[in-house]
Amino acid sequence: MIRWGKERERWKSKNKLFFVNLPFGVSAVCLLAIGHRENRIKHKLIIDWPGAITLCGSVIAILLA
Structure with missing residues (x-):
């Protein structure tokens, strides 16, 4: 019962x-x-296709590391 009062006050x-x-x-x-x-x-x-491919490759490498 006491916990409900604290939760209600936090919600308010x-x-x-x-x-x-x-x-x-x-x-x-x-x-x-x-x-x-x-x-x-x-x-x-x-x-910039070479830059886009490099960016995608580096993000994938970081996520898999």
């Missing part, structure tokens, strides 16, 4: 933290949507 504090951070997150997303202007220059995509 996490719930309060969520409702405190929620307005900051929403306002940050709104400000970003309003203020961000993206300028894109269209150009032909060039892939």
